[in-house]
Amino acid sequence: MNEFAAEPEPEDEALQDGGARPRTRIQRRNTGAILDAALEVFSAQGFRGATLDQIAEVAGLSKPNLLYYFASKEAIHVELLSGLMDTWLDPLREMDPEGEPEAEIMAYVRRKLQMARDYPRESRLFANEILQGAPRMRAAIEGELKDLVDEKAAVIRGWQQAGKIAGVHPHHLIFSIWALTQHYADFDMQVRAVLGPEGEDPFPEAGKFLDTLFGRLLAP
Amino acid sequence: MNEFAAEPEPEDEALQDGGARPRTRIQRRNTGAILDAALEVFSAQGFRGATLDQIAEVAGLSKPNLLYYFASKEAIHVELLSGLMDTWLDPLREMDPEGEPEAEIMAYVRRKLQMARDYPRESRLFANEILQGAPRMRAAIEGELKDLVDEKAAVIRGWQQAGKIAGVHPHHLIFSIWALTQHYADFDMQVRAVLGPEGEDPFPEAGKFLDTLFGRLLAP
């Protein structure tokens, strides 16, 4: 079970009224189970591909019971996404303008790779949403996300002007970190298939590779 | 209109029988329009999210007419995917073991980035398929794709042992090329949103960035 998306924003919205947080123990347990099941199904099938029956089955509840806790399929999805954005941006927020430039960026890379490993479903949910043109997240991406990236890009530019790291385009540097780390979650199936049936964990090697890559890219 | 996926394999399968290639001019035109429309819709909505009505509308045909040319929704999808794999791997096939190592890899990166720019729908179709665990492509990925990657990884290892390029993990090097180039197609919406409303083409800058990145990564 995973609180990752369930915790940040107190789920509710449903339960006809619309004021209170999860009250009873039962409510907390069931909304948690629903969000976890929905994450499982939405991340694997996309919004339109997922069905309430599938989510209900994974959650171990009946379909009408889902709809007792959430007003609609869409409401479940929105709940997941709104919890996601914050957690998704946290590793970037932690990048400290006062820190040692190369170390800060390398640490960011490692945090993102760790997230890809620990929360692949969240990564795929996000990927699905962007792939379809972000119909339910456009605002957050053009607002929150863009603002944070612009802010950190400015920090990076400062480091570059101080000669601490190489002068590569800050926005594209950030894109490259996203692309390279999330790839291991979103394309996990392909990565494992290509590496062969030995079934060993690709992440340790990926970590080493990314250390080398960004080490060389950032050297002033 | 785009022949990319329509041409490689002669579409047919439908038309009740199952022997002949597109015979008439009408047939060629309509199967082409259907595959192009299906690429549009599948790449944007995923398989389950797409509907025959949407595809029919984009193609400018009636739904029963679609099903005159293709046996089922699934048949259209399969047709697209089977045409895709070959084209997708071509840029890697072209990497020449006899060529100058760094130049060969850089050229591969540029070809892939060019594909992301010219064929974003194909990239997203592929991404959708892998994200959902590749239910209809597993065989091709574990076979054709893995084989080619293994072959080229061996070539790269040879170059590394000859001291021509840095000794990074060949498979992860290839993954990084895929991740970094396809990101600009698959996450296009996000890339453009973050770069801001100026609406300028991200690809020229991406090209410069990737030149720097791989130049530094590969230097022996």
Added chain:
DNA sequence: GAAATCTTTGACCCTTTGGTCAAGGACAGG
């Protein structure tokens, strides 16, 4: 321990969707 308040679900409803079919048009080829 009974009233008031949550939870749960079987049965149902309406829309969407993949797919069928028979009949009517368009187009060769002779």
Added chain:
DNA sequence: CCTGTCCTTGACCAAAGGGTCAAAGATTTC
């Protein structure tokens, strides 16, 4: 210009899917 093949579609159909509801079961509260 007529016949046999190819193409097109309006009308249907059955299944799936999102969502509702009333009534029955649990829990809590006093």
